[in-house]
Amino acid sequence: MELQQLLDHLLFECHHSINHISINGVTDSSMEVEPGYVFVAIKGYQTDGHDYINDAVAKGAAAIIGENEDQGLSVPYIKVANSKKALGIVSSAFYQNPSQNKIMIGITGTNGKTTTSYLVKHILDHLGYSCSLIGTIQNIVNGEKTTTQNTTPNALKVNQLLSQSNDDVVIMEASSQGLAEYRLEGITFDICLFTNLSHEHLNYHGTLDQYFEAKSKLFSKLKPGGSAVVNADDYYGEKLINQMKEREVPVLSFGENPEASIQMKDFKLSYPYSVQLKEGMHSCEVTSPIPGYHNLFNVAIAYACAKVLRASSASICRAIESFPGVEGRFNMIDFPNGSTVVIDHAHTPDAVINCLQTSSESKNGKLYHVFGFKGDKDTEKRKEMVRISAEMCDHYILTLDNLNNVPKEEMIQALNELQANYGNEKGEIVEDRTLAIEKALSLSKEGDWIVISGKGHQTYQHSYHFPVKSDKEAVLLLKEQIPEK
Known part of the structure; x- marks a missing residue:
């Protein structure tokens, strides 16, 4: 050229x-x-x-x-x-404008992007499409998996991946920072999805309105005739729906809102988890293999996305029923003593509420929570997350996460201040993350649930007491030491 x-x-x-x-x-x-x-x-x-x-x-x-x-x-x-x-x-x-030659699906929002992207891929795979996926956990192109550093790679990498892909569909997670930094410049989409918006990344964006403005940039990248799928129960979702209508962009909304295109009704929050989805005069029950009220919203948005591609309700529902879940998203591990461990990526107040609420509804005993905060990230959300855990759990343990160049002593001081100002007598601080996990597991008994949140699929940046690289590895190592009930 x-x-x-x-x-x-x-x-x-x-x-x-x-x-x-x-x-x-x-x-x-x-x-x-x-x-x-x-x-x-x-x-x-x-x-x-x-x-x-x-x-x-x-x-x-x-x-x-x-x-x-x-x-x-x-x-x-x-x-x-x-x-x-x-x-x-x-x-x-x-790369000759490769996004024009694919069915491009972009997903943005504070919570649920990764689970939704895997749900959409799973559904479309079952419908006979071949799908690439570009996102937080990994990139999958032509069936080959590679690790990724950012939720949204830079524009050069995105175009390289698109040019390499022989798949029919490309599903992308679009982060607010990626959108603000033009990582999707020159990329256009057939369908754009909005999950929700809540307190996150305000150290970067400043305000919620500016955060929303960054998220909404995705929808300016719709191809002519492209469609938006938007959460009608979310304040910023409603704002986005109105913007799309002003631009005469087709919108398929979902939620409990009676004005939603797909109205969610009759939630069943115990196994088997399900929700009724009502579209005009038509209604169908969708059964979800992943627990939680919030995950039923992820199921609903993935369902709506497939409907935009004119898939039948029955075929979508059949595909959802066999969804295997996502690494690091509400992964449950049963312990020999009869307790249950949940490993989840939840790192925002809303995500923590959803994770703890789902676990609380499932437990027969006590609820324990192990979590920390990444250094040099949005500090305003920390106090709310401590308040939530203190209110919802029987016992919680604050611990360290990635320091991100923040001195360890500074992070420990921050944890102590958070505990003193926003916690209660049910909380304690265990600096070493693996020892914090061990402490929670040692306290647990039959029927108890232990939630370990914040990292999910991510590996450790630092060395801890036990020679492991992730929360999952720590749990599996300690599982061998927990006596049977």
Whole structure:
């Protein structure tokens, strides 16, 4: 591809001729530059790509895109207002706009994105579609699984994955930070889903309204004729529905709200978990293999997504019944002493309420909770999560999570302040995460439930007392030491 073609949809300033320059690749990493590549210099949190422009030129870069002034390079310097946005535009152009050739499904919201994405994939697999998935736990393309660092990769990686995919459908989790940082620039969607919105990432976005504004950017990326699927029970969901109607975008809403396109009724919150979904004069019961009121909402939005693709209610329901669940999302492990352990990724106040409420409804004994907070993240939500646990649990243990460069002593002090100001006599602090898990398990008896939240599928960044890499590994190791009832 020639450079001029690559820049067709980009507003830029350049003092060099850009005619007849062949481009062999695009990258935002100077280490990946090869002869004939375009290097996009991006200002990051820790490094600035503009500092590596000369390195890129020395490695044979055919052109540079950046935000700073032209420093008199020997190759064309394309000055743009926003390098992150430019990366999306040129990546899409280089890979020949791959999102146009797929059925693209984007999912955003505070809670439920991952479970919903796996539910949608499971349903569509059963309906005969082949599906790629790009999300928090892993990427799945052409049946091959790879690990991922971000819920939403940058625009270059997304376009690379889409160009590699031979699947009919691509299901993507869209994070608010990813949307705000233009990681989906140049990507368009056939269906966009909104799960809910609650307190999260306010250290990044500032306010809930700004957080919603970032989330709603996904819906500006709908293809002509694309559809929105939105939670009508959520305050910001209602706001989004009104925005879609103003833009004359087809909306399929769901929820207990009587005005929802798909109204949820007659919840059954004990096994087998189910909900009635009413569409006009038609009604069907959906049975969910995963417990919890909140998971029935995840089932409903996945059901609605499949309905947009004109699947029959019966075929969708059959697929949902065989859903195996998601790693790190309300994973239950039965213990020899008759207690039950739940490992969940819940890391927001709403998600913790949902997880603890579901566990409380299932237990015959006491409810224990082990959780901590990641350093250098939204600190405002911490006090509410401690209040919730103190109110809902018989005993809770505050412990450490990823420090994220915050000194350990500072995090321990934060835990002590949280316990003193927002906790109660039912709580304690055990710094070592694996010892905190051991303590909760040792206290448990038949019929008790122990919820370990915050990490889910994620591996530990730090070493603890027991030589394990995750909450699940810790539980399985300790399971061998718990006596039978």
